[in-house]
Amino acid sequence: MEKKNIDWSSLGFGYVQTDYRYVSKFKDGAWDAGELTTDPNVTLNECAGVFQYAQTVFEGMKAYTTEDGHIVTFRPDLNAERMANSAKRLEMPVFPEDRFVDAIVQTVKANAAYVPPYGSGATLYVRPYMMGTNPVIGVKPADEYMFRVFTTPVGPYFKGGAKPITIRVSDFDRAAPHGTGHIKAGLNYAMSLHAIVDAHKNGFDENMYLDAATRTKVEETGGANFIFVTKDGKVVTPKSNSILPSITRRSLIYVAKEYLGLEAEEREIYFDEVKDFAECGLCGTAAVISPVGKIVDHGKEICFPSGMEKMGPVIQKLYDTLTGIQMGRIQAPEGWLKVIE
Numbered sequence: 001m002e003k004k005n006i007d008w009s010s011l012g013f014g015y016v017q018t019d020y021r022y023v024s025k026f027k028d029g030a031w032d033a034g035e036l037t038t039d040p041n042v043t044l045n046e047c048a049g050v051f052q053y054a055q056t057v058f059e060g061m062k063a064y065t066t067e068d069g070h071i072v073t074f075r076p077d078l079n080a081e082r083m084a085n086s087a088k089r090l091e092m093p094v095f096p097e098d099r100f101v102d103a104i105v106q107t108v109k110a111n112a113a114y115v116p117p118y119g120s121g122a123t124l125y126v127r128p129y130m131m132g133t134n135p136v137i138g139v140k141p142a143d144e145y146m147f148r149v150f151t152t153p154v155g156p157y158f159k160g161g162a163k164p165i166t167i168r169v170s171d172f173d174r175a176a177p178h179g180t181g182h183i184k185a186g187l188n189y190a191m192s193l194h195a196i197v198d199a200h201k202n203g204f205d206e207n208m209y210l211d212a213a214t215r216t217k218v219e220e221t222g223g224a225n226f227i228f229v230t231k232d233g234k235v236v237t238p239k240s241n242s243i244l245p246s247i248t249r250r251s252l253i254y255v256a257k258e259y260l261g262l263e264a265e266e267r268e269i270y271f272d273e274v275k276d277f278a279e280c281g282l283c284g285t286a287a288v289i290s291p292v293g294k295i296v297d298h299g300k301e302i303c304f305p306s307g308m309e310k311m312g313p314v315i316q317k318l319y320d321t322l323t324g325i326q327m328g329r330i331q332a333p334e335g336w337l338k339v340i341e
Contacts, residue, residue, distance in 0.1 A: 001112055001113060002113065003113050003114075003115075003116075003117060004113045004114055006114075006116075006153060008116045008117065008120035008121075008122040008153070008155070009120065009121070009122070009155070009156075010155070011116075011122050011153055011154055011155030012154070012155050013125075013154045013155065013157065013286065014152070014154070015152050016114075016152045016153050016154075017040055017152070018111040018114045018150070018151045018152060018153070019038060019110065019111055019113075019114075020036045020037065020038060020107060020110035020111055021036070021037060021040060021107060021148060021149060021150040021151070022034060022035070022036055022037075022103045022106055022107045022147075022148060022149040023035060023036075023037055023146065023147070023148050024095065024099075024103070024146070024147045024148075025133075025144070025145070025146050025147075026093050026144060026145040026146070026147070027143075027144045031093070031095065031096070031099070031147070034099070034103060034147075036106060036107065036110050040150070042146070042148070044133055045133075045134070045135050046135075047135035047136065047137055048131075048132060048133050048134065048135060048136070048142070049131070049132025049133065049134065049135075049136040049141070049142030050131035050132050050133065050142075052136055052137065053132075053136065053139060054185075054186055054187040054190070055090055055091075055092060055131065055132035055136075055141065055142055056090075056129065056130065056131040056132070056185065056186040056187075057083060057086035057087055057090060057092065057129065057130050057183065057184055057185050057186070058083075058127060058128065058129035058130070058184055058185075058186060059079045059082065059083050059127070059128045059129070059184060060125065060126070060127060060184075060285045060286075061073060061074065061076060061079050061104070061125075061126045061128075061247075061285060062074065062123040062124060062125055062126060062285060062326075063108045063115050063123065063124040063126055063151070063340065064115075064118075064123050064124075064326055064327055064328075065115055065116065065117055065118040066118060066327055066328025066337075067118055067327055067328045067329050068328055069118070070328065070339050070340070070341065071108060071109075071112055071115050071339070071340040071341050072326075072328070072337040072338060072339050072340060073104055073105075073108060073126065073337070073338045073340065074247075074251075074326050074336065074337060074338075075247055075251065075335075075336050075338075076100070076101045076104050076338050077097065077101060077335070077338075078247045078250075079100070079104075079128070079247065080097035080098075080100035080101055081097060082183075082184060082245065082247070083095065083100060083128060083130070083184070084097055084100075085183060086183035086184050086185055087130060089180060089182075089183045089185070090141075090180075090183070090185060091141040092130060092132065092141065092142075092145060093145055095130060095147045100128065101338065103128065103147070103149050104126060104128065104149060104338075105338070105340055107126065107149040107150070107151055108124065108126060108151065108340050109340050109341060111124065111151045112340070112341060114151065114152075114153045115153070116153055118327065120156075121155065121156030122153055122154060122155050122156060123153070123154060124151050124152070124153050124154075125151065125152050125153070125154045125285075126149065126150075126151050127149065127150050127151070127152070128147070128148070128149045129147075129148055129149075130145055130146065130147045130148075131145065131146055132144070132145055133145055133146045154286075157286050157287040157288075157290075158287065161310070162287075162289075162290065162291055162310070162311055162319075163291075163308070163309070163310075164291040164292055164293030164294070164304075164306070164307065164308050164309070164310070164311070165205035165206060165282075165290055165291070165292055165293065166203075166204055166205055166292075166293060166294040166295075166296065166308075167199075167204055167205055167206040167207060167208050167221070167282075167292055167294075167295055167296070168199055168202070168204040168206075168207060168208065168295070168296045168297070169207075169208050169210065169271070169295065169296070169297040169298065170195050170199070170207035170208060170209050170210075172194070172195040172207070172209070173209065173212040174188070174191065174192060174195075174207075174209035174212075174219060174220065174222065174242075175188065175191075175209075175212065175219070175242040175243075176212050176213075176242065177211075177212065177213050177241070177242060178241075178242075179242060181219075181240075181241075181242035181243055181244070182241060182242055182243065182244060182245065183244070184244060188244075189222065189223065192207070192222030192223070195207050195222065196222050204296065206221045206222070206224075206282065207221055207222060208221060208226075208295060209221065209222075210271060211240060211242070212242070216270055216271055216272070217238070217240065217268055217269060217270055217271065218238045218269045218270070218271055218274065219238060219240055219242065219243050220238070220243045220244065221282055223284060223286075224246070224282035224283055224284035224286075224287075224290065225237060225238070225243060225244065225246040225248070225249040225282070225283050225284065226238055226269075226280065226281070226282060226283075227249060227252060227280070227281045227282075227283050227289065227315070227318075228269065228274070228277040228279065228280050228281075229277060229278050229279035229280075229312060229314040229315060230276075230277060230278060231276070231277070231278045231305075233262060233263075233278075233314055234262065234263040234264065234265070235252070235253065235256040235262050235263070235264040235265075235314065235318070236264070236265055236266075236267065236269060236277075237249055237252075237253065237264075237265075237266050237269075238266070238267075238268065238269045239266045239267050239268050239269075240268070246283060246284060247285070248283045248284050248285060248288060248289075248322075249283045251322060251336075252283055252289070252318050252322060253266065254333070255318060255321050255322050255325070256318060258333070259321050259330075260317055260318070260321065262314070271297075274295065274302055275302045277304065278304065278305050278306060278312060278314075279291075279304055279305075279306045279311075279312030279313075279314055279315050280292040280295070280304050280306075281311070281312075281315045288319055288322055288323055289311070289315055289318060289319045289322075291306065291310070291311040291312065291315055292304065293306065293307060293308035294308065325337075
């Protein structure tokens with residue numbers, strides 16, 4: 001199969017239209033058979049539930065070309081499970097998890113020419129999403145829904161190497177206790193937009209959100225989970241009912257324990273102890289791990305010993321091992337890689 005004539009090295013993290021996308025519709029209590037289409041446009045009534053009451057959930061994942069030339073996705077079963085949980089929380093019908101994985105396979109396979117070659121640093125980003133589509137004017141769940149999957153090739157997240165970023169402690173709250181912070185709903189990300197724009201205006205790369213109830217515990221950023229390393233090499237991630245259960249974070253904890261022989265735990269992390277960590281990173285699909293060099297708390301700086309020039313040694317090992325698994329250079333745990341072709 002011949003790849004598209006794309007300068008893979010010049011791609012950023014943006015939308016590039018590909019040839020096919022998957023669509024399935026829910027009506028009269030059931031999902032239809034679903035199909036691939038070449039039409040990238042969605043036509044909806046002006047009163048559609050998604051427009052009026054933000055009834056939409058989504059996922060984010062990637063397809064890679066491995067060292068031996070296969071196209072794979074990484075743990076799509078966990079994305080299927082997470083989207084099912086998100087849908088339940090917003091009173092949306094669950095798109096069956098086996099059909100979710102099949103839709104991913106169909107869409108990636110149909111757009112195989114857009115999957116960047118091994119070694120380019122680029123990947124094919126995959127975006128499954130679901131929304132309420134019929135007119136809804138009273139505050140209630142929609143009756144009809146659409147599940148879709150589109151893809152877009154994206155460039156390497158770190159061009160020229162992973163430079164540690166500077167983040168700030170935000171005065172805004174990301175999610176409330178017993179709210180929707182633990183699901184991947186569009187409304188959660190809408191809430192973070194003002195905070196991230198404000199952070200950028202003030203010279204920061206991201207926000208650190210603390211728990212809304214006490215503002216004493218670390219939660220996450222607008223779109224990534226935290227990962228910390230203690231001075232004796234232990235990997236620690238925040239535990240909270242109002243943060244997204246990141247698939248990347250869960251995978252990194254497994255890698256730390258089973259591949260690198262490190263101690264690793266998920267627990268409540270109080271902001272007061274952040275200054276005592278040796279390394280800090282943000283983990284998610286886009287970058288795997290973005291190293292953090294400095295956290296600013298209303299003018300007071302917390303500088304990590306790992307510095308502002310490169311990833312800390314433990315985070316570097318975690319990054320290298322997980323990306324090695326994703327790219328087929330390192331043997332993956334059973335079931336982690338779904339081979340497309």
